[in-house]
Amino acid sequence: MTTASYMGYWGKAKKDPEQAGPEYHLLAYHSLDVAAVGWQLLNPDNKLCQELADFLQLQPAQLQSLFTFALAIHDLGKFTGAFQALKTFETTDLHQFKVRRPYDGAKARHDMLGWALWRMAIDEDLDLLQLTGLSLAEAKIDKGLVTLFQTTWGHHGKPVLQGRNVELEDHLVDANIQHATEFIKDVASLFTPQWSETFFTPEIQQRFRQISWHLAGIGILADWVGSDTRFFQYQNSAVSLADYWLVALDHAKLAVADTGLFDAFPVEPFSTFKQQFGFEPTPLQQWAAEVPIQNCPQLFILEDVTGAGKTEAALTLTQRIMAANLADGFYFGLPSMATSNAMFKRILRHYHQMYQGNAPSIVLAHGARDMEQSFRDLFQTSAFSDADYLPDEPTATAVCHQWFADSRKKALLAPVGVGTLDQALLAVLPRRHQALRMIGLHRKVLIFDEVHAADEYMLVLLQDLLQLHARQGGSVILLTATLAERQRKELITRWLDVFGLTAPTESNNSFPLATQVGNQSVLQSALSSREDVCRQLQVVFLHSVAACLARVEAAVSLGQSIVWIRNSVADALMAYQLVSTQFPGQCLLFHSRFTLLDRQTTESSVLTILGKTSTVKERAGKIIITTQVFQESLDADADVMISDICPIDDLIQRAGRLHRHTRDTYGCYQSGIQDQRQKPVLYLHCPEFSESPETNWLSAQFRNTELVYRSPGRLWLGLRVLMQQGAIRMPEDARLLIESVYGEKATQDIPEALQTAEQLHFGEIQRKTNKAMQQTIDWHQGYCAESHVCWGEDDSDISTRYSDMESVEVIVLKREESGQIILWAHDQQNALALSKLKLPKHHADKLQDFAKSLPVKAEQLKAHYKQARFAMFWLAEDDQMFCYSTETGFSKK
Secondary structure, eight states: OOOOGGGGOEEEEBSOTTSSSOSEEEHHHHHHHHHHHHHHHTOTTSHHHHHHHHHTTOOHHHHHHHHHHHHHTTTGGGGSHHHHTTOOOSOSSSOOOOOSSOOBTTTBOHHHHHHHHHHHHHHHTOOHHHHHTOOSOHHHHHHHHHHHHHHHHTTTSSOOOOOOOHHHHTTOOHHHHHHHHHHHHHHHHHHOOOOOGGGGSHHHHHHHHHHHHHHHHHHHHHHHHTTOTTTSOOOOSOOOHHHHHHHHHHHHHHHHHHHTTTOOOOBOOOOOHHHHHSSOOOHHHHHHHHSOOOSSOOEEEEEOOTTSOHHHHHHHHHHHHHHTTSOSEEEEEESOHHHHHHHHHHHHHHGGGGBSSSOOOEEETTOOTTOOHHHHTTTOOOSSOBOOSBTTBOOHHHHHHHHHHSHHHHHHHSSEEEEEHHHHHGGGSOBTTHHHHHHHHTTEEEEEEOGGGOOHHHHHHHHHHHHHHHHTTOOEEEEESOOOHHHHHHHHHHHHHTTTOOOOSOOOOOSSEEEEEOSSOEEEEEOOOOGGGOEEEEEEEEOSHHHHHHHHHHHHHTTOOEEEEOSSHHHHHHHHHHHHHHSTTSEEEEOSOSOHHHHHHHHHHHHHHHSTTOOHHHHTTOEEEEOGGGGSSOOOOBSEEEEEOOOHHHHHHHHTTBSOSOBOTTSOBOTTSOOOSSOOEEEEEOOOOOSSOOTTTTTTTOHHHHHHSOOHHHHHHHHHHHHHHSEEEETTTHHHHHHHHHSTTGGGGSOGGGHHHHHHHHHHHHHHHHHHHHHSOOGGGOSSGGGOSOOBOTTSOOOSSOOSSOEEEEEEEEEOTTSOEEETTTTSTTHHHHTEEEEEHHHHTTSOOHHHHSHHHHHHHHHHOGGGTTSEEEEGGGOSSEEEETTTEEEEO
16 A cells, blocks of 8 residues: 555654654644544534534534534644654654745744645645535635635634745745645545535525634634543554544544533423522522523523522523523623632532532632532643644643633633633633633523623623624523613613614613513513512711721620721721721731732631621621722621722622621521611711812822722712712612612713813723724634734733723742742642732832842743743742732732
């Protein structure tokens, strides 16, 4: 048997020469390994394959064969002489070529060279009519094939820049074109793709561009799994493609099964709320248990007071959606990392009941210690590592390991994930591996808590994500206690746009309110709230720090727990210094400038003091000085609360942690009773109210607050309505409070002295929305470089949150007694993630430069922790200006 010419090309090479086995893996075999994995991932019995094929008006087996063919030539660019010259082996079995330009991963990577080689193959000897057996114009076939191949040429996580030029041609010789053409023809003969003329029609091509994002995600996974040497061992002896294909299929079946991806987990039909959760439902929870589930993508918006059980309502809807075979898992997104840990524990206690038999693995998206081992180890083991092509061009195995070492990313692919909203929003931004995130969200219910916390920038991204998920056939559940009517209308409008429908002009403005939006109708149900969460909070106004300290002292003398929420970390540190001096050992500081490890520890301490099961002994006389992190999804309950003036929706959220749990006269939690503590009072630390305020009405006393909340006019509106009402009555005052500040006519009531700042704030909002729209992907272009002007790296800072204050990720180090420098959380799993700290750039720029003071150690750390190559290492104890401690976090000395 004559050995095919393309068998003289290597595709993978060993990293460790001492490792047993062949030095290299033939390119033809690696191509078939990846194709075999794709064949298994797009099994015609797979729901994903069935849905995509149906959308393209193809049979599932047709789509499987077409995509497998495309995967087989995903590494076509490795057939170039420049790439082959990257490694030399002591053998005569491999070709050697002299080319005019050496391989350059930055300017002409092998995925881009694959595009160029395809074009040259067509020019030379590749007859597309003969290849496909179709009687269409060759240009039409060529255009359709390129659309298909783009999903696999982009297997390194970003679409490939197309373009044939002299520089690319200098990386190869004529023999490369001939050998690549021979390989393409033989692969086509092996797979006999079931080409269909309808696939090349404009309508189906447009449809294909829409689902090309899914196929690109599968292509990335196929390349990663197909590079796992536990299953695909190196082979350098030539056998026929047909013989090797059978072997590759067997290995791929085992490899895909090992990942657990797309495994089916039978869902337990929802019975009754009492049986599922063990307690009587609130009106919202009862609605979630009874509302008919439509056989289509659905958007749910659940608006109710804090403590009304929105989480359980969302899990109820999720279980019913999955039981109706409309989803296979869910992702629960929260406003911040600090709050996702507590939510993870709540979901962990319940989610097993949602499934029959064994439940799938669950992953917390920021490296918590409670992650289940089964999914954490996914893709982490290989028989041995492949050698990187260049220092800045790692192999698929290395990239895969780095990606899955980051639990924030891994949580999107796990059947059940809990993390921040940001990780899901990254699916609509032009970053490397965006398609992998998107495929991870497919057939999942997306649950997003406290969506009112999203600013205008995030809302644009969220609306784009809603539309993307609706097009995927997915359902979304949004939870909030305080959503402005205009925001709800916009969310409904964007959802219905996907189905070519117009949102109704009239809207139910009741509160609480449950909204269900399908692909044809909008159902809005006015609800009542559970009696024990219907309450009136008297608002008392404090106008100085001294008055706040007096209120703290009074609460401590009565044995009460008290929370003081400041609007900036600087103000929280100042308050903590004052209070902890007066009450040593009784005060706890909780803000965002702790390492993730210490934030988790501090959060755990906060919940020990103020959680549902906290005792009188744990609560009495305890003081929590905190920032906005306290208002986000924490199931905490204070006896007394002081809050700096803030936007009315934030204030309602903060107040939701005041007498959140019903307690007896001894301070012990009891379900279903009227709270027996003294009636709750919310103390608002704010400027004196004036009908005609000065321009510096806010900044004179609350400078940091105005830096955080840029609209003193909105804060003035909130203070005015609170002065008028004298209390926060929930739920009856919810709409009044929100619309008095955010309603369409509210801006007209802002005093003239504050209008200039409001106009600047409005301009900032416009900049936010414009920037967000510029960041989102043009989905109609399909998976191609033209879908966005700039595709960024996975670790680059294309943020999901708008900030005119650039932030820097800092990795905190410490020195052991032996003098060794280690990560702050060195003895923890996911130590790198747990040692991270995010700081404003103006602070980070002033930190002592670890890379300059200890350059050798800095290089060692970056080499060892490849994920941290864009981060800044900081040895806190050596810094002259700043310090770090588990008690106060990051602060100036």
